[in-house]
Amino acid sequence: MRAYSGFSLLRGALAGHRYWPRAWRNAEPQQHYDVVIIGAGGHGLATAYYLAKYHGVKRVAVLEKGHLGSGNSGRNTQVCRSNYFYPESGAFYEHSLQLYENLASEININVMFSQRGILVLCNSPHEMDLCRRWANAIDMNGIDSEMLTREDIRKYLPHINLDCRFPIHGGFIQKRAGISRHDAVVWGYARAASAAGVDIVQQCAVTGINTSDSRVTSLETTRGRISAGCIALCVAGHSGHLAAMAGLRLPITSVALQAMVTEPVKPMLDVGLMSAHIHVYVSQSDRGELVIGGGADLYNSYAQRGGLPVQQESMQALLELLPILSRLRMMRQWAGICDMAPDVSPIVGKTSIENLYVSTGWGTGGYKAIPAGGDTLAHTMVHDEPHPLLRPFQLERFSTGRLIDEGAASGVAH
Numbered sequence: 001m002r003a004y005s006g007f008s009l010l011r012g013a014l015a016g017h018r019y020w021p022r023a024w025r026n027a028e029p030q031q032h033y034d035v036v037i038i039g040a041g042g043h044g045l046a047t048a049y050y051l052a053k054y055h056g057v058k059r060v061a062v063l064e065k066g067h068l069g070s071g072n073s074g075r076n077t078q079v080c081r082s083n084y085f086y087p088e089s090g091a092f093y094e095h096s097l098q099l100y101e102n103l104a105s106e107i108n109i110n111v112m113f114s115q116r117g118i119l120v121l122c123n124s125p126h127e128m129d130l131c132r133r134w135a136n137a138i139d140m141n142g143i144d145s146e147m148l149t150r151e152d153i154r155k156y157l158p159h160i161n162l163d164c165r166f167p168i169h170g171g172f173i174q175k176r177a178g179i180s181r182h183d184a185v186v187w188g189y190a191r192a193a194s195a196a197g198v199d200i201v202q203q204c205a206v207t208g209i210n211t212s213d214s215r216v217t218s219l220e221t222t223r224g225r226i227s228a229g230c231i232a233l234c235v236a237g238h239s240g241h242l243a244a245m246a247g248l249r250l251p252i253t254s255v256a257l258q259a260m261v262t263e264p265v266k267p268m269l270d271v272g273l274m275s276a277h278i279h280v281y282v283s284q285s286d287r288g289e290l291v292i293g294g295g296a297d298l299y300n301s302y303a304q305r306g307g308l309p310v311q312q313e314s315m316q317a318l319l320e321l322l323p324i325l326s327r328l329r330m331m332r333q334w335a336g337i338c339d340m341a342p343d344v345s346p347i348v349g350k351t352s353i354e355n356l357y358v359s360t361g362w363g364t365g366g367y368k369a370i371p372a373g374g375d376t377l378a379h380t381m382v383h384d385e386p387h388p389l390l391r392p393f394q395l396e397r398f399s400t401g402r403l404i405d406e407g408a409a410s411g412v413a414h
C-alpha cells in the first residue's frame with residue numbers, strides 16, 4: 001500500500017490525479033477462509049483489520065451484499081462521544097474515542113476528526129436535574145463533562161433561541177467529543193485491512209448459514225458456498241434476519257433512523273448540538289452543510305428511506321432552536337436500518353453456536369464505537385473469550401437480567 005502523505009498528495013496533484021492506485025483489492029471469493037466476517041460496514045471492516053494486523057490471522061474475508069459502507073456506517077451523522085451514563089458504557093466508548101484520536105495515523109487516512117464538543121441542551125428544570133446526574137456520572141467515570149448555564153450556551157451558540165417553546169435552562173458539554181468523516185473511516189479501514197491481506201468481497205450476499213453439531217460449517221452466498229473456521233455477523237439492521245439463518249434468535253428489532261443535510265453555508269455552528277427533549281441534533285460539516293438528525297421512525301422497517309412525520313418533527317425542533325435556519329433549503333434526506341436492543345446497548349461476542357460471533361445492537365449510536373468494536377471483537381474471536389471491555393455486553397445479559405439501560409439513563413443514544 002502506498003502511504004498517503006502531504007508529499008504524495010502534491011505528487012498526485014501535479015500529475016493531474018491520474019496515477020492514484022486502487023485503495024483496496026476487490027477480491028474474488030475463495031472456497032475457504034479461517035475467518036469470514038459478514039457485512040462491510042465500519043464494524044466488519046475494523047474487526048478484519050485488527051484480526052489481520054494485530055493478531056496475525058491470515059485468511060480473513062469480509063463479505064458484503066452491496067458496496068462497502070452502503071449500510072449505516074456511510075449514512076450516519078458522525079457524532080463521536082464517550083459521555084455515557086453507566087461505567088461499562090463509559091469505559092467502552094472512551095476507549096473508542098481515544099482510538100479515534102489517533103485513527104488518522106493508525107490507518108493512514110485523514111478521518112477529519114474534529115473535537116469541537118457536543119453540547120446537550122436541557123429544556124426544563126427537571127431535565128437540568130437529570131443532566132446534573134448524568135454529567136456527574138460521566139465525571140465519576142473519569143470522562144470530561146461540564147455543566148453550562150444559559151449564558152454559557154449563548155456564548156457557544158449566538159443564534160440560539162433560548163426562550164423557545166420549551167425554554168432552555170442550561171446544558172452540558174463534552175469538549176473532547178466531536179465529529180469525523182464517516183466515508184473516510186470506512187474507506188480507511190477497508191484500505192488498511194486489504195493491505196494487511198484481508199479479502200473484501202463486494203456484491204456477495206449471504207443467503208444461508210449451514211450448521212452441524214452447533215457449529216457453522218459453511219455459508220451460502222450469491223457467489224457460491226464458502227466454508228470458514230469462524231464467522232462474525234456485523235450486519236446491523238439485518239442481524240435478526242441473518243442470525244435466524246443459523247437458527248439463532250436475537251433480541252433485536254430493526255428501525256429506520258433518518259438524517260438530512262441542508263445546502264452549504266458559511267461556518268456558523270462550531271459545536272455539535274443535541275436536544276433530547278424536543279428531539280433534534282445538528283452539526284455543520286466541513287463543506288458547510290448542516291447535518292440534522294432526530295428520533296427513529298416509530299415502526300419497524302427495512303426501507304432505507306424513513307417516513308415524512310419524523311422529518312417534519314426534526315425540522316420543527318431545529319427551527320425552534322435556530323430560527324435563523326428557516327430559509328435554508330434541504331438538499332438530501334436518507335435513512336439507515338438500526339439494530340435496536342431492548343436496553344439500547346450493544347451485543348458483542350460469542351453466541352450459543354460455537355464458532356459464530358455477533359456484533360450488533362449498535363442501534364443509533366455505533367459509529368463512534370467502530371474502532372473499539374473492531375479492536376475488542378478481534379480480541380474476543382482470537383481468544384474465544386470476551387475482551388474485558390465487552391464482558392458486560394454479552395448476549396447472556398438478557399437471561400441474567402444485568403441490562404445496561406442507556407436508553408433510559410442517557411436519554412439520547414446517537
Ligand SMILES: Cc1cc2nc3c(=O)[nH]c(=O)nc-3n(C[C@H](O)[C@H](O)[C@H](O)COP(=O)(O)OP(=O)(O)OC[C@H]3O[C@@H](n4cnc5c(N)ncnc54)[C@H](O)[C@@H]3O)c2cc1C
Pocket residue numbers: 038039040041042043044063064065066067068069070071072073074075076077078079080204205206207234235236237238242257258259293334335336337338359362363364365366367368369414
Ligand atoms: C441516520 C443515522 C444517523 C446515525 N448517527 C450516528 C451518530 O451520529 N453517531 C454514532 O455513533 N452512530 C450513529 N448512527 C449509528 C451507526 O451508523 C451504526 O450503529 C453503525 O454504523 C453500525 O455499523 P455496522 O458496521 O454494524 O453496520 P453497517 O454499517 O450497517 O454495515 C452492515 C453491512 O452489512 C451488510 N449486509 C447486510 N446483510 C448482508 C448479507 N446478507 N450479506 C452480506 N452483507 C450484508 C450491509 O449491506 C451493510 O453494508 C447513525 C445511524 C443512522 C442510520
